[in-house]
Amino acid sequence: MAAKGQEFFEEQRDQSLVKAHIVSKYFDAWSNVMLGVRKQYGRIDKLAYIDLFCGPGRYTDGSKSTPIMVLEHAIKNPELASLLVTMFNDKDEANISSLREAVGALGGVGSLKHAPQIHCSEVDRDAEEMFAKTNLCPTFSFVDPFGYKGLSSRFIHAMVKDWGCDCVFFFNYGRINAGITNSYVERHMDALFGRERAEKMRGFVRTMNPRQREIYILEELAGALKDLGARFVLPFRFKRGDGHRTSHALIFVTKDFRGYAIMKDIMARESSTEDEGVPSFAYSPAEADTPLLFSLSQPLSALKGDLLKSYAGRTLTMLQIYEDHNVDKPYIAKNYKAALNELEEQGQIVANKPAAKRPMKNGQRTFSDATLVKFPALEK
The missing domain is CATH 3.40.50.150 (Vaccinia Virus protein VP39)
Incomplete structure (x- = not known):
């Protein structure tokens, strides 16, 4: 010892x-x-x-x-x-x-x-x-x-x-x-x-x-x-x-x-x-x-929820979302792409280029910086 x-x-x-x-x-x-x-x-x-x-x-x-x-x-x-x-x-x-x-x-x-x-x-x-x-x-x-x-x-x-x-x-x-x-x-x-x-x-x-x-x-x-x-x-x-x-x-x-x-x-x-x-x-x-x-807080789930609230009713590119949202937060670009992929799979957002037409990378559909994302409006 x-x-x-x-x-x-x-x-x-x-x-x-x-x-x-x-x-x-x-x-x-x-x-x-x-x-x-x-x-x-x-x-x-x-x-x-x-x-x-x-x-x-x-x-x-x-x-x-x-x-x-x-x-x-x-x-x-x-x-x-x-x-x-x-x-x-x-x-x-x-x-x-x-x-x-x-x-x-x-x-x-x-x-x-x-x-x-x-x-x-x-x-x-x-x-x-x-x-x-x-x-x-x-x-x-x-x-x-x-x-x-x-x-x-x-x-x-x-x-x-x-x-x-x-x-x-x-x-x-x-x-x-x-x-x-x-x-x-x-x-x-x-x-x-x-x-x-x-x-x-x-x-x-x-x-x-x-x-x-x-x-x-x-x-x-x-x-x-x-x-x-x-x-x-x-x-x-x-x-x-x-x-x-x-x-x-x-x-x-x-x-x-x-x-x-x-x-x-x-x-x-x-x-x-x-x-x-x-x-x-x-x-x-x-x-x-x-x-x-030290890995039990599920921050990606929190990110998905925050994106749906922050950009409700808006259409932005992946890069615009990342640059606007990540400052003073622990997330990096790949986290946003992963969160948006999951939200798309769950039918909660719509991308301008369907997932089936995007190439695969590391077992996941790619989400380019220029991909447009449409967020639904919040229900009243």
């Missing part, structure tokens, strides 16, 4: 790997989209990746850190290598030394037009002011503080305020949950949620059970970011070993629906469980080992 400390290390290592996969996969997709925009419109002469709490070049088990994954992707793509500006920062000198060594050992690193900028400093209010006043080129930024120092809603807004800019940050739910009602860290909570919102939260959370607190705190965080202009906020939760409580969350912030949809698909694939094909948007060692215990 593993010692308690070793179990904790393994859990943290698993979380770090999932986190690195999500961030690096989104960077790959985001940079490909930006290169496509450049090819079509020719208005992009630089792209940037910024990691302000970058950690080491490699972890103790030898696995690659996110900065190394990002640089490797750029080295493999000559066009991206000619455009990408990278900035890595960490206040820990040992981490920076490790990163410099790992970057120096990368094959082809000299093909990058802009050498990686690697700094050792603490992220503070001055950094927030600098990014707030700077017009950023299209930038994907990753903010992964150990706790909450240096993290504020205005800082995240500064990282996404310009065109083509997206941000993902690590939200230490365990520490922030405890900090909401802790007067010693009141200014940090005010900076993260906004003073008025944080004050309201302090009154409410005392009466909530742990599950209610988690939902409430994540909702208020999303509200604080949306108040500053971030249209789409998407959380991915990391649960403790028992699978019952959230320890951290990875929060994605963007103003663009396309980025939201791409990240949603990436997070869906990294989820440890799904229920009726609907992803949990969470990683949990317990859920990964016993998925049946």
Whole structure:
């Protein structure tokens, strides 16, 4: 049996790997989209990746850190290598030394037009002011503080305020949950949620059970970011070993629906469980080992019922339904196609192209983005 400390290390290592996969996969997709925009419109002469709490070049088990994954992707793509500006920062000198060594050992690193900028400093209010006043080129930024120092809603807004800019940050739910009602860290909570919102939260959370607190705190965080202009906020939760409580969350912030949809698909694939094909948007060692215990809520049935109510008497394409309905909900495109297929089989909706004339895929009739769906009016 593993010692308690070793179990904790393994859990943290698993979380770090999932986190690195999500961030690096989104960077790959985001940079490909930006290169496509450049090819079509020719208005992009630089792209940037910024990691302000970058950690080491490699972890103790030898696995690659996110900065190394990002640089490797750029080295493999000559066009991206000619455009990408990278900035890595960490206040820990040992981490920076490790990163410099790992970057120096990368094959082809000299093909990058802009050498990686690697700094050792603490992220503070001055950094927030600098990014707030700077017009950023299209930038994907990753903010992964150990706790909450240096993290504020205005800082995240500064990282996404310009065109083509997206941000993902690590939200230490365990520490922030405890900090909401802790007067010693009141200014940090005010900076993260906004003073008025944080004050309201302090009154409410005392009466909530742990599950209610988690939902409430994540909702208020999303509200604080949306108040500053971030249209789409998407959380991915990391649960403790028992699978019952959230320890951290990875929060994605963007103003663009396309980025939201791409990240949603990436997070869906990294989820440890799904229920009726609907992803949990969470990683949990317990859920990964016993998925049946965590898959009993039948969310696809709820989706079908909600679609019938939301679009009663209307005719829309599958893509219009998906783009209008999925924001701030756990569903991805394939869930909508599955729900619409079932509703059609049950005679509750009518598609402009009969199921018998549509091709099969994975044992199910396909439902293309352009398929028109007619919903019946609600009975009075």
